[in-house]
Amino acid sequence: MEEERTNLQEHVDGAQARIQHLLAGLNRVLLGKPQLTEHLVTGILAGGHVLLEGLPGIGKTELVKGLARLCAITYRRVQFTPDLLPSDITGSFILQEEAGRRDFAFQEGPVFTNVLLGDEINRASPKTQSALLEAMAERSVTVLGQTRRLPDPFFVIATQNPIELEGTYPLPEAQVDRFLFKLRLDQPGADVLSDIVRNRVRGLPPALEPVLDLASVRELIQLASHVYISEAVAAYIARLVQASHPSDPTAPPLVKQYVRYGASPRAAISLASAAQAQALLRGRVQAGFDSVTELFAAVMNHRLILDYSARVDAVTVDTILSAILQAVEPTAKPLPAGVR
């Protein structure tokens, strides 16, 4: 272990080069969104699931496909519809006849993959949505009492459409909490759109060559977990999460007024993991305060449950998260007032 630490900086340096290749490829797939691709890769390195929210045609599916292609990992896509059944995702036992003997054999569903793209996940019924709970949290599925491990790594990258909410089922909080990030894909600007029009042939994705393989991805995820989180950074994360609870004395007034439930401890773990992954992405052996601040909104924006008054007063989650960031001192002890 000591040797591993000694060589951690070298490993990180090597990993950063490969990650930069991955990012470069993703930026070719999704033009003009370098921060989003960085967050997506950060989520993958943190071993978390990502919820993409954006209008149709923004490039969500292409982004996930490109990620799978660049990482050379298995990829499956499920279009969530109201009549989709849980077994359609997890798989089911089917009757098979082999050598004259009939037997039930388990037919794996699309969840048995490295990257599962759940397209328009909010269109499936809650029953089907909940079929993903165990897979996302424990990376296993249980069918008829038999638990099966999912491939390692396993990511769920789900998309949901913020419009056409009729006939949709909002994701249960338990499931939303299992997503590491909720990333919003905004409409690209005119210059980016111009690049897309000029460089993208309709129906054909950009030609991508894998820059990683399955082992590399596993190694990177493993390496990200070894990135050091100092006690100061951990304490900062804890203070931020704690301040999201309206009952906490350090919570800013906006939280006390508009937030009904704050973030869970899982949110703190997710934020720490994301900070570690971003440190790896930036070639550091330690997670930094800057990463925590930068990723705070992406990690927390789907975990706060707001009061109805927030909607009435048009207060968004982003406003509240900004207020939390401003209210929480980055240091454990505030500076004395008498110094400058």
Add this chain to the structure above:
Amino acid sequence: MNLDARTSSTLMPALRPLLRRLNAAVWLEHTLPALSVLAGLWATLMVLLKLLAPQWLTAGWASAAVTLCAPLYGYWQARRRGLFFAPRDGAELADHWFRNDGQVSAFFERPALYPGLDIAAFHTQLQQALKARSLRLRPTFYLRRLAPALLYVSAALLIPPRPPQEDPTAYQESTRALIEPIVQRLEEHKDLLPHKRLQEALADLHQLQESQDRLTREKWEALEQLEQHVQDVLDQSRQATTNVAEALRDLTSGPGFRENPLAAAQNPQFPAALQDLKELLNLSSADLPPGVREQLQSTLQQLDRMCQGESRLAGADRDVIMQQLEQLQEQLDSLLQNLEQGAGALRAGRGGRDRGRGDAAMAYGQPQPLANPQFAPDRLENRYLNPEDLVDLGITLLRPEPDPDQFSPGTLQSFDTQRGQAVSRTRISPSQREVVSKYFSERTEQGE
């Protein structure tokens, strides 16, 4: 988890100045409120002592030492609440000011993570970053927080202490010292003074005596006025008695009056003289002593009857009249003598309003024989000039240097050569003058 065990000491030289300032600021932040409160309480105590018990002011000043507890309290409070910046907190703060990427904190906690790090360069960069954000204590900030307490303490110290409460009996004593001679004088001459005026004067003196106020200027002047009034009454009484006595003497010293008063009464001038005496009696009846007035009226009635030649006056009656006249004359003479003594009762330094007090010119009254017991020689040890203590200074053009042991502190030396000769004068206090005056008058009487 023992933080110290895995604390990196390599960062301490860079962190130490930062920690020193931060902890000083924390300590000040907790000391100043306590200092303000203690200083305020002490100032309040001083105000109360000044107003209620000035004699305890020394102890009040000593109690200012309590404010020294404020620094200890501030340190204890900050330590109890864990507000002092530990090296780890300093590393965290430096991390934010350096690159905000967690490197300083991580290096502080686990230096082994950075085996290839150039420590010297890292220190240099860190020190530059800290220098750019170097903390400075703001004196104005602390002064502003301390200002209310300072103002309050200053105001409290400026309040003058209440003068010590004077003993009302002391006022009464001093008043009594002034009143007693007047009362004594009234008692001496109570037979000479009209009863009503005597009672009024005694009532006024009693009122002044009972008053617990200090000896004010008004009271002093009232006493002097009263004394002057007594003197005026005595003077009037003396004048009236003198007039009556002279008129009576003129009446009875006529030719043949002693041998045959009845025949003398038939003298045509006698009724006119008697009438003058009556009118004089009427005019000055208020000023005459009470007993004399009645007796004089009775005698005048008999003289009047004698003047009218009433045959009822037998020889025995004439003897009685003559005896009464002689008694009356003696009484008037005695009365006059007493009044003359009263007129000379003014004392040195008590010259009344017109002549001022203290070192005013002395009035010795009428010359008195040395046999008067009032003037009995009295040797005053070590206070006043004695013949054997006198030193002949001689005549000199130089200012004589008085021997401080030979002069009492109350003397005042003066020396001038304006008139062509050196004159050395020694002025002495009024209380000594009487003694000196008595001494020299005694020597004069003895022809020395």
